[in-house]
Amino acid sequence: MGHDYRPEREYDVRPVPGEADLPLANAMADLREEVLPALGVDDVTVFFADLDEDLGRYVSGTSSRPVIGIDHDNLSSASRIQGLEYRRQLAATLAHEAAHAYRETLGLDDLDEDAAGTFARRWVLEGIVDVSVLVPGDDGPSALRQEG
Ligand SMILES: [Zn+2]
Numbered sequence: 001m002g003h004d005y006r007p008e009r010e011y012d013v014r015p016v017p018g019e020a021d022l023p024l025a026n027a028m029a030d031l032r033e034e035v036l037p038a039l040g041v042d043d044v045t046v047f048f049a050d051l052d053e054d055l056g057r058y059v060s061g062t063s064s065r066p067v068i069g070i071d072h073d074n075l076s077s078a079s080r081i082q083g084l085e086y087r088r089q090l091a092a093t094l095a096h097e098a099a100h101a102y103r104e105t106l107g108l109d110d111l112d113e114d115a116a117g118t119f120a121r122r123w124v125l126e127g128i129v130d131v132s133v134l135v136p137g138d139d140g141p142s143a144l145r146q147e148g
Contacts (some may be wrong), residue, residue: 005062007069011049017072020048023087027094035095038129039102044068044094056093058100060110066101068094088124096120099134108137 007013016024024046031100044066051057051071055078059067070093079089099119104110118133 003062003065005059005067007047007049007059007066010059011047011051011069012095014048014072016048020070020090023085023090026087027091030091031094034129035098035123038131039098040105041066041098041101044101045100046070046073046088046094055089056097058097058104058110060100060104063101063104066098068097070094084124092120092124095123102131103134108134108136113130130143 004110028046032043041063042065045062045105046068048070051069051074053074054069055071055075057069057071059069068128070090075089075093076086080084082089084092096116099116100110100112103115115134119130122128122130122133
């Protein structure tokens with residue numbers, strides 16, 4: 001089961017910026033080792049493009065092999081502002097977007113920013129891969145959703 005989504009049909013896909021090469025390789029290695037197996041995802045496809053205000057974007061409907069866009073300029077700014085290494089900011093963004101894909105496979109609201117954000121932060125800041133934050137508990141999905 002796959003999909004034939006190609007980001008260049010929708011985005012002005014750019015080559016990976018030179019300074020992002022190594023951080024991307026490192027972030028992907030960590031993601032593949034620690035996060036993707038927990039999400040039951042074989043691998044992700046990453047492309048670089050201008051994503052308006054977003055750091056990253058999961059392309060809805062590609063969960064069989066999630067396609068994730070990264071905006072290098074926005075990510076660089078965010079990493080400076082938050083005092084987080086580019087590599088870690090990138091890793092967090094990839095985990096965040098992979099979390100959206102995971103929720104989509106469960107038939108949940110794949111745009112729940114709280115769940116995806118919590119999942120990514122816990123991994124990057126605490127080293128914990130906690131899939132349970134992506135799955136509604138007894139309180140139901142509304143407990144994880146922030147209005148507004
Ligand atoms: Zn998100």
